[in-house]
Amino acid sequence: MAQQIEDSESPVIIHRQADSPGVAGELQTFLARVYDDVEVVDVTLHYRQSASADFQSIPMRPLLDSLGEYMIAIETSVSEYPGLQYYIEAVDSAGKVTNRGFSYAPIVLPLQAPEASAVASVAEPVLAEPGKSGFSSSTLLMGVGAILLLGALAGGGGGGSDSPPESGGVTLTIITDAPGDN
Secondary structure (H helix, E strand, O other), X not given: XXXXXXXXXXXXXXXXXXXXXXXXXXXXXXXXXXEOOOOEEEEEEEEEOOOOXXXXXXXXXXXXXXOOEEEEEEEOOOOOOOEEEEEEEEEEOOOOEEXXXXXXXXXXXXXXXXXXXHHHHHOOOOOOOOOXXXXXXXXXXXXXXXXXXXXXXXXXXXXXXXXXXXXXXXOOOOOOOOOOOO
16 A cells, blocks of 8 residues: 655745846746645746736646756737736645745836837737728838849849949839828
């Protein structure tokens, strides 16, 4: 008959806060090492990006081939910063709970605003109204212009001559009739 081990200790959470701020709109990764004298049953990250929002919960996943290391990555919003508030909760087989941070005193990960060029690459798509196209004429022309520009820069936009162009640049003119476009 197997002897049952009594779970006499609460879990231990070792979590190191980030040394530098994260960037709003990018994935933020959280890592914790969790130990218990018998068994860790659950490790959860509770987080929010706005102090007025409710905490959201997401289970942290154990890393393969590791002893007690848990990780999760979450997306952050570009529009809401300067910080992400969070705490980590671990539960053992006896139901004992340990927190690193608390809902009333969360850990803060500062988030800095993304650079202007990075914002364009992570911007969310705009959905069109029903019955309308998702593209404006200026968007379509800018896309075609970008393709033409890339082709010209790659050497596909020659003027039929083997001699190099006289100027060192490419001129792209976009003419639209959409209101508000210049």
